[in-house]
Amino acid sequence: MxxxxxxxxxxxxxxxxxxxxxxxxxxxxxxxxxxxxxxxPTPTPTVDPIAGMTLAQKVGQLFMAGTAATAADPALVADVERGELGGIFLHGRSSAGVQATATVVAAFTSRLPAGSPRLWVATDQEGGDVQVLSGPGFDRIPTALTQAQQGAQLRASATDWGRELAAAGVNVNLAPVADIVTSPQTAPSNSPIGAMSRQYGYSESAVAAGAGAFAAGMRAAGVLPTFKHFPGLGHVGPNTDTSSGVTDTVVGPTSPDVDVYRGLTAAGPSLVMVSTAIYQRIDPSAPAAFSPAVLSLLRTQVGFDGVVITDDLSAAAQVQAWSPGDRAVLAIAAGVDIVLVSSNPSVLPAMVQAVTAKAQADPGFAQVVDAAARRVVEAKAATR
Structure with missing residues (x-):
């Protein structure tokens, strides 16, 4: 080559x-x-809603205290002014009307420090025998059993009732009742619910429809509803407000009384109120409001992740065997977010002191307080 x-x-x-x-x-x-x-992308920093709050302010978010519906309690006004009370409850009865009620509410809300979580102002405006506010501007609300007869119209009626509350400055209604009474025949012997026709019916579906429509109307009016009294007061005889040792032997973890809360709470924002009865088939050792087992049932099986409030822990006969401080500590330790001190607010200082002292001495309990305060403050911001 x-x-x-x-x-x-x-x-x-x-x-x-x-x-x-x-x-x-x-x-x-x-x-x-x-x-x-x-x-x-740079992640947006998550701001802790309770960052910067003192322990006193966080503990204050865990209480809702009663003031007469006709007058502002000066001691509670002072608590609000310090940012150390998260909610007030208008108790008793008032026939003064919307404008007079709004004046009472303004005595509290006008004193709330700038930048504080908003004040929850609540009352019991169910209807029938349980209607705190009446007079000019307030409709007379029928019993739940009668409301249920309205069918599809009930949501619109409840929206009107909610607008009346909103006009008076009320932003939380401790209603509707979600208790299931066994039958018309047993209702008269069921003192807390059936005897006053507070039930929407005698089956899970009837209660879900009636309580759900009432709650939807409240939300439409800008008022947060509260389903009560978990896990149900439809089968007991005595009333926990006036009797001690009230025990339910019927309701268990899979009962319709528990199941009804799943759909009700999934439909929109709400509070859930825990009763003070003892539930033999769930936790026979303590009233529901003090029972981690009952609270766990609500959180895990029902799936409710919102704010849980107790029934009244101030004057109810069912809880008088415990000191006021122990009542508050036990409820919060069990998983409750707000302790209702509606009928006798004079025990509030002892309750607050006990919760504060426990949080200072026990880091684990302090974390529970933080979690509850965080849930309350977040719920307030989300439903403003």
Whole structure:
């Protein structure tokens, strides 16, 4: 082979493996353009809603205290002014009407420090025998059993009742009742519910429809509803407000009385009130409001992640065997978020002191307090 042929073969070999192209020849392919990776977004820092709050302020969010519906309690006004009370409850009866009630409420809300979580102002506006507010601007609300007869119209009626509350400054209604009474025949012997026709019916579906419509109307009016009294007071005889040792022997973890809360609470924002009865088939050792087993049932099986409030822990006969301080500590330790001190607010200081002292001495309990305060403050912000 000649020298020229060998040289030609070498040139062709270089061309085939890209050697000429690498030198920038005209036939070279353009270098692929690399796309720079998209920058990773900087996560928005999560602001803890209770950051910057003192222990006294956090503990204050865990209480709702009663004031007469006709007058502002000066001691409670002072608590609000310090940012150390999260809610008030208008108790008793008032026939003064919307404007007079709004004046009572303003005595509290006007004193709330700037930047504080909003004040929850609650009352019992169920209807029938349980209607705190009446007079000019307030409709007379029928019993739950009568409300249920309205069918599809009930939501609109409840919206009107909710607007009346909102006009008076009330933003939480401790209603509707979600208790299931066994039958019309047993209702008269069921003192807390059936005897006053507070039930929406005698089956899970009837109660779900009636209580659900009432709650939807409240939400439409800007008022937060409260389903009560978990896990049910439809099968007991005595009333926990006036009797001690009240025990339910019927309701268990899979009862309709428990199951009804799943759909009700999934439909929109609400509170759930825990009763003070003892439930033999769930936890025979303590009233529901003091029972981690009952609270766990609500959180895990029902799936409720909102704010849990107790029934009244101030004057109810059912809880008088415990000191006021122990009542509050036991409820919060069990998983309750708000202790209701509605009928006798004079025990509030002892309750607050006990919870504060426990949080100072027990880091685990302090974390429970933080979690409850955080849940309350977040719920207030979400439903403003």
């Amino acid at each position: 000649t020298t020229v042929a060998i040289a030609l073969i070498g040139v062709l070999a270089l061309a085939g493996c890209g050697g000429l192209h690498e030198k920038g020849g005209e036939s070279a392919s353009p270098t692929p353009t690399r796309t720079a990776p998209a920058p990773t």
